[in-house]
Amino acid sequence: MHGPLTPLGLLLGILGSLGVGCTGSLNDPPPTDRFYYPSDVTHIDVPGTDDGMLLVVSANFDKRFERGWVTAVDLRQVSDGDGGHLPEFGATPRNGPVQLTQLGETKVIGVDSFSGEMANLRLSDSAYRVFIASRSEGMKVQGVDVRLVDGGVRLRCVPNPPAGYESNCGISAPTLTPSAFENSATGIPRAPSPFGVAVKVRQCTGESDCGEGRTCVDGGCLAANGEPFGDVWVSHIQSADSPYASGLNLSGYLVRLPSDNLELSGAGQFYYMGGFPTASLAIGERWVYATGRYAGSITSVLGGRDSTRDSTAVSDGGAFLSGLEASLAVLDTRSIVLNTQETVAYVVGRSPDVLMEIAMTDVTTASPTFALVRSVWLPGNPAQAVRLPREGANDLIAISCSGVGTIALYDQGPGQLVAQIPGVGRQPFGMSYSVRGAGVRLFVANFYDSRVAVIDIPDLFRPQDARLVAHIGPRAVCLTDATISGECPGGIP
């Protein structure tokens, strides 16, 4: 029952930090040679290379360091310190997964601690912007520009921090619990503990759809600098009470932010979802879908907000709750992914641990409909899901199962789990992948052992051949687990 975000984990982490003389302290800046409680990972293709680049956000869950951070890792440079690198795609390492403890030359930029999901907006072949929500004191949503330049990478905060704080994106990022709202009579809207993030280029028919200073080109909005502009949607896993600190009248929202500056200008960017916190997000052609986080009783399996409507009221027809919890009384829902055609939503549930396959119809209308067609039991404590598209066939769905260190692969065709990859590491959580011919290389952020696991699926039509091939980054369990911290002579292993 080690959820990646439990107070117990935090407590153990703090104990670990007190009891071990390992590197890292509250005053230490983010290190460049390791991940630390990585919550999510994003793979970026780098033109001219096979391996590409990895962006890993470290949650700094026990606050060992000054803040959390994003690490940009050139996958060509990771090594075992003895000349070994990432295995050739599809190869099976002779002695089990390769331990690539050396990250090589990396770039890091700070974000607030307790990060959650990371979303990626592709700006060009060499430019990306990732968005990260953090649940530390400021409840911030941060952007990081990633530019591939001169054979390397440059990271920059969005919005720009004040001079002297350029490496700390949390400084200038918007808070989702503005004090102006907290101190109002109602105390709402607020979105405490922002967690899930999704982004999509805004569709347009004219420039008025895009906002001042932006343009509409070929049906998509461009920011003032000519790069794609989109909406960043954010969930939050703690209810907002009203009045503030009363514990009463709980509410949950989705928050919409502009991708070019993340400006939060008013309550009109908070979209009411119901009396429960929201967990994870997926953006369809018209609707933004959200799962419900457990808040003392069975939550909503699936709700949505009409992205074509500006109104944030609940009774205007711009929102729905699917009511599917009546079909499966799952206590808590986590990740959600849509299939390529947006005809199926896959929702990860806990208690019981389950993957729900939900058929969707009329999703481009104001009245979409939903039906639960399959419930597949998953390995313990499933957390995140990612879609692995297949040419001419339904997608594969990869699910990280944190409680048992396993990645499960689900295929809608046979309607079953078609592979389970155990031994991935401790508390696998966020995932990303790079396409490699007929297969993919899957990267998994292991929250508790602070590594990124690498799983090769050489042929997506033979998921049973999936195999764990490497771990990237030094293992940090001796820092994070008080029960074995005494086994860390000399510091970090």
Add this chain to the structure above:
Amino acid sequence: MKRSAILMALVASACTQSSSSVTASLAGLRGFVLFDDRMDSGVVADPGWDAGINKRYLLLTSTDTNELRVLDLWRPGLLGRGFAQAPNPLEALSIPVIARPQILAIDQGISDGGSLVTGAYAYAAAQGGQELSVVDIDSEAFFQVTTSPLALAAPVTAMVAWIGEGLVALPDQTTLYIATFDGATGGLWKLVLPVRGSDRYEKIGTAKPEPILQLDGETVASMVLIPPFAQRTLDGAPFCSTSACLAIATRSLKGSAYSRTVLVDPKTLALGTLQFPGPISVLAPTSDGVRLFGILDPEKCDLNSCGGVIGVNTATGAADGGFPVLARFTGDPMTPLGASLNPLDLSIGSGAAILQTTLLVDGGISLALQTYEALGAFTTGAGYIVPFDGALGTRIDFDGRRPSLASAILATPSGDEDSGSYTFATGTIASANIGADASTYTSTRVQFTVTPDSGFLLDGGTGTPAVPNAPFVLTVADGYLQGQTFTASWEGLISPYISLAIPADAGRVLPALSGYEGRIAVGDTIILGYSLDDGGTSECGRSSVLRFDAGWVEAEAIPPDCSAPSLYSIRAGASAPVVVEASIDGFLGRSNTGKTLTYQKNFLTYPLNYDGPRNALEVQIGDLPQKWGAYWQFTLNGNLIPYQLQIASSTCGTSTFAVVPAGIILASLPTYISAISTVYTWEALVGFPGPSALVEVPLLTAYDYTSQVLSTTGNGLVCYR
């Protein structure tokens, strides 16, 4: 006899409560299966033991810890059940197997006496895994027989094992049937393993499965063994009559229309189609294999429902049609049960008995034991356990009360029908005048005689009493009708011939809906009219039905002052002027004063003390004012509560006990009482994947009528985890 069974059940319940929570640290309960002592083990059980019914052990997965556990259900010298002990008796026995075991199978066969017997091995596999473990299930030592799992060509999707028929001793070998899917093609394999010999484990380690069937673009979603049935035929020829067959439900990658469910003779590979109305996700046979039930894959929907539980008859099949859906007593096919409930798993207990609560008329409660030829139960996504009668294809009525008439009213019209001053005076019949024949409570139907109060009904305006003489007599059978109102009206409108549109060029031939021709008759009155701008209608004239057929009605004539009507309705004419309609069941029929109208339908719920098929409703038509629209209205209490149980959230001692039950097995289980006494009771074993707990639900217990929520303390539930 019944009383003693109840007493024994209560005794058993009391005994098991002494250890109401039993732990083995299950982590990931995904599968469980019953088995018995090996047929040659020499274990001599209690004289009452029926090896065909009663089971000794339950094998469970602890998926997240890559092991199996054994629950010992009958422990001589010990009260209650408990997990088999490890060599260190403080620990529960662990059987390490392949990673993430979820799919289990047990060697089974049939003795020469017809009993289901257990062989030598159990098998464990993982969804998506390409290997399996073979476990020796000799009660002296449960262990995986090879150091490495057996490798397979593709991931396992289902498996079953069979040791043979007519057995007098454990055979020399057993056969494991394995369904696999490699991402594109499904396969059925046969793995023959030795049972005897000191080198049998070595031979198992090198055994290779042989392919017996290839399924292009199909995967096996469910597979069960169907015991041989001597009278089973397919197109008149014996089929699976002397040896066991496999029932296989496939899921096609090409879509649900290509999925199929078939009986396969593994020796000849002959196939017989099972006529389920859609793809099946879970199969469950009766112990004799003559009926086979399945959960319809909810991906396949029709107008009324998605999913649900339905059965087929596997005794007699036709080459062109296969084995048909089970017929109910009315002769029409069974329809899916629980389609809106998201059934998850299914089990059939052949000959199972269940203790049903009977609510008496005076509000008291009594208990009655009912035995079912095929008691079924399925679990649902909303957290329920739903028993049903597999033989009749219906759910079970939890409310033991018979139907009752709550009230009756009589509406008498007055005034001129054509003047616009036509009004109705209604009067409620005094309850004393609704006579229920108490003697009929002992059967499944009740008769009510309804007599109007003398003198209180007036023909409005005239002061002339219009008290009917002959009473209405309603005979209502239990289990068929929900609470609703029934209306018997003089010259009533006939549904659906109400406000039907008339095209401009229709003339005397009016378009009508097809399929309802049996409701109208020559001479019935046709009301012609127009639509008004305010949404209302206005009558412009009348005609009568000259002739009719599917899709049209010809009027005798169109009145000249009603030359282009746009709407018409039909009222019952003289041949059968009384129309009987129900608020839920709709049009029931038409008849005449002094005659009896009968209405048949299938059960909604199986009633207490079922005594054979009945007409759902018989209405002896009494007198009513012979003026258009005069009506009697009767309000019925159906007293139907579809039987469904829910496990209380506190059952396993956790505050957030997840309520979703996944797997279910109905079984007759032994409970050791003393050296000379073992009690056998029907239980539901229900797996809850959320807390990794197995809950034993006694079927012979008195349940809370109001909530149908079961708890450990109140209902003798036992939690194993």
